Amino acid sequence: MPILELDHVVKSFGSLKVTDDVTFSVEPGEALGIIGPNGAGKSTLFNLITGNVRVDAGRVSFEGADVTRMQPMKRCHAGVGRTLQIPQPFEKLTVFENLVVAASMGSQKAESEVTDRCAEILVDTGLIERANALAGGLGLLQRKRLELARALATDPKLLLLDEIAGGLTEAECKSLIETIRAIHASGITIVWIEHVLHALNAVVQRLLVLNFGKVVDIGTPEDMMASNAVREIYLGIEV
Amino acid sequence: MDGQTTIWRVETKTRASTAFAIVAALVICAGLAAPMYLPRATLQDLFFILTMLALAQSWNLLAGYAGLVSVGQQAFVGLGAYVMFAGVVLLKLDPLVAILLGGIASALLAIPAGIFAFRLQGAYFAIGTWVIAEIVRLLVAQWKMLGGGTGTSLPASTTRHMQGVDLVHRMFGFRPAQAVDVVCYWLALLLAVAAIFMVYRLLRSRHGLALASVRDNQDAARAVGVDARRLKALVYLASALVTGLVGALIYVQKARISPDAAFSVTDWTAYVIFIVVIGGIGTIEGPIVGVLVFFALQKLLADFGSIYLMVLGLIGIVVMLFAPQGLWGLFASRTGIQLLPVRRLLRGGPIKN
Numbered sequence: 001m002p003i004l005e006l007d008h009v010v011k012s013f014g015s016l017k018v019t020d021d022v023t024f025s026v027e028p029g030e031a032l033g034i035i036g037p038n039g040a041g042k043s044t045l046f047n048l049i050t051g052n053v054r055v056d057a058g059r060v061s062f063e064g065a066d067v068t069r070m071q072p073m074k075r076c077h078a079g080v081g082r083t084l085q086i087p088q089p090f091e092k093l094t095v096f097e098n099l100v101v102a103a104s105m106g107s108q109k110a111e112s113e114v115t116d117r118c119a120e121i122l123v124d125t126g127l128i129e130r131a132n133a134l135a136g137g138l139g140l141l142q143r144k145r146l147e148l149a150r151a152l153a154t155d156p157k158l159l160l161l162d163e164i165a166g167g168l169t170e171a172e173c174k175s176l177i178e179t180i181r182a183i184h185a186s187g188i189t190i191v192w193i194e195h196v197l198h199a200l201n202a203v204v205q206r207l208l209v210l211n212f213g214k215v216v217d218i219g220t221p222e223d224m225m226a227s228n229a230v231r232e233i234y235l236g237i238e239v
Numbered sequence: 240m241d242g243q244t245t246i247w248r249v250e251t252k253t254r255a256s257t258a259f260a261i262v263a264a265l266v267i268c269a270g271l272a273a274p275m276y277l278p279r280a281t282l283q284d285l286f287f288i289l290t291m292l293a294l295a296q297s298w299n300l301l302a303g304y305a306g307l308v309s310v311g312q313q314a315f316v317g318l319g320a321y322v323m324f325a326g327v328v329l330l331k332l333d334p335l336v337a338i339l340l341g342g343i344a345s346a347l348l349a350i351p352a353g354i355f356a357f358r359l360q361g362a363y364f365a366i367g368t369w370v371i372a373e374i375v376r377l378l379v380a381q382w383k384m385l386g387g388g389t390g391t392s393l394p395a396s397t398t399r400h401m402q403g404v405d406l407v408h409r410m411f412g413f414r415p416a417q418a419v420d421v422v423c424y425w426l427a428l429l430l431a432v433a434a435i436f437m438v439y440r441l442l443r444s445r446h447g448l449a450l451a452s453v454r455d456n457q458d459a460a461r462a463v464g465v466d467a468r469r470l471k472a473l474v475y476l477a478s479a480l481v482t483g484l485v486g487a488l489i490y491v492q493k494a495r496i497s498p499d500a501a502f503s504v505t506d507w508t509a510y511v512i513f514i515v516v517i518g519g520i521g522t523i524e525g526p527i528v529g530v531l532v533f534f535a536l537q538k539l540l541a542d543f544g545s546i547y548l549m550v551l552g553l554i555g556i557v558v559m560l561f562a563p564q565g566l567w568g569l570f571a572s573r574t575g576i577q578l579l580p581v582r583r584l585l586r587g588g589p590i591k592n
């Protein structure tokens with residue numbers, strides 16, 4: 001049974017169709033990449049999966065259950081975690097407290113039970129030295145790491161990553177790839193939107209190409225990179 | 240990683256907070272014993288300070304932590320007071336029991352009031368709460384058995400037979416009227432301390448952290464599993480309960496009620512907002528500082544009539560412009576001192592600061 005299933009999902013903002021009859025599924029333990037030009041509707045797809053935006057038509061299922069009308073909070077409890085493209089930390093809380101909220105509310109556990117897990121995530125995401133700093137004072141890179149760390153703290157089964165590799169140096173990108181590989185290896189299913197293709201291709205098994213809200217193609221990274229339609233749309237190369 | 244397991248722990252105490260806990264315990268003991276060594280007038284002043292402090296803590300929780308800026312707290316003060324009056328005058332209940340009834344009535348009012356007001360955002364929420372208070376005032380003014388628009392008084396005999404008054408009268412030899420004041424003062428002390436303790440416990444719990452996350456970014460909070468609506472509703476209910484209890488207690492002591500006084504937006508909301516803003520919104524210490532400043536100003540300016548209100552307004556504006564975090568916020572950011580710390584600091588490993 002797929003962990004995530006979208007079935008003929010449609011969403012428009014006014015007259016703009018941002019999600020146009022999207023159907024695909026993700027198997028447990030898989031890592032799927034999503035690529036597409038700016039404004040293709042990638043982030044909106046995540047909003048539909050988490051419930052931050054309501055679908056106009058179609059069905060979203062998580063672990064076989066219909067979650068199309070479920071509140072975002074409930075989907076988080078069910079195991080959907082995400083990072084936001086523009087990081088939204090809780091600015092007046094410390095980095096550690098950001099994680100404690102996510103860990104204790106996401107999993108309904110007592111605060112004392114989540115301390116070790118939060119510290120562990122901070123070590124893994126390279127934020128441990130800033131644990132007691134106010135999140136509002138972090139730079140962009142650390143904010144992106146905090147997005148990842150906070151999503152992990154909710155103990156997700158499915159992790160949605162929205163452009164977390166943008167703007168990183170080569171070395172930072174490498175360490176991020178290692179981090180995400182480790183997360184994937186721990187059994188978490190990953191769907192990752194990214195413009196940095198080599199980072200994506202180092203982790204995912206399949207790529208989904210989105211353009212004008214439509215699924216253009218889905219398949220192995222090699223096949224997608226070789227496909228003429230994809231090269232034309234995404235890479236802007238005339239063939 | 241070095242392969243060693245680090246022992247992590249969370250620290251919330253500060254040295255100042257430990258010292259403060261001891262001082263607070265001493266102050267509470269001194270407060271309990273105050274009727275033995277303070278004159279009756281001073282006790283009445285303290286009663287005023289403590290009840291305003293409890294109201295301020297409850298409004299601060301609402302506005303400073305849950306982001307629910309209500310200007311209709313007089314609905315809960317007034318209803319609590321009127322239900323207490325009804326309990327004593329109509330049902331012949333002990334005033335102490337009637338106070339509890341008043342608190343419960345206010346909490347019950349918070350359910351429909353919340354269902355209505357929570358549909359509104361920001362400034363509309365504030366206006367909505369005020370409209371609710373006006374409606375309740377108009378309804379209560381129709382209550383002929385409690386004097387309608389002109390109000391009524393508590394017969395002196397009823398408060399003198401309040402639970403505990405006779406005991407105080409016999410044990411300490413106070414005259415009955417004075418014994419009533421003493422019992423009211425103790426109840427005010429109890430409510431103020433309980434309100435502070437309740438807010439502090441909430442903020443120290445994971446729900447307090449969740450509340451802070453909702454205040455910082457509601458969408459992100461929901462995305463990590465925080466039930467923002469439920470948290471806000473609970474805070475609204477708790478604040479209505481405390482406000483109703485305090486309102487009822489204030490009017491046991493005043494022993495005279497009218498709709499205009501009991502539902503006064505100036506007395507029960509504007510002054511309370513002044514106290515919280517002056518002291519420092521979103522801190523527990525702030526309302527404590529604020530209520531003392533407010534009381535001092537009131538004593539100083541009591542003879543100046545309406546100039547008094549203008550001076551209060553001016554001071555409020557000056558503080559908002561130059562110390563938006565309030566006097567306590569200014570002090571805390573300069574010195575780093577926290578008396579009731581809620582910040583969780585992770586200790587262990589390579590953590591800086």
Ligand SMILES: Nc1ncnc2c1ncn2[C@@H]1O[C@H](COP(=O)(O)OP(=O)(O)OP(=O)(O)O)[C@@H](O)[C@H]1O
Pocket residue numbers: 013018036037038039040041042043044045085
């Ligand atoms: N809440 C909204 N209201 C109106 N329009 C929206 C909303 N959210 C997104 N859009 C529009 O929908 C389109 C798709 O946006 P989306 O953020 O999903 O694109 P994207 O593929 O993530 O792009 P990028 O690569 O730039 O992040 C854009 O034209 C955007 O302006």
Ligand SMILES: [Mg+2]
Pocket residue numbers: 042043044085162
């Ligand atoms: Mg996007």
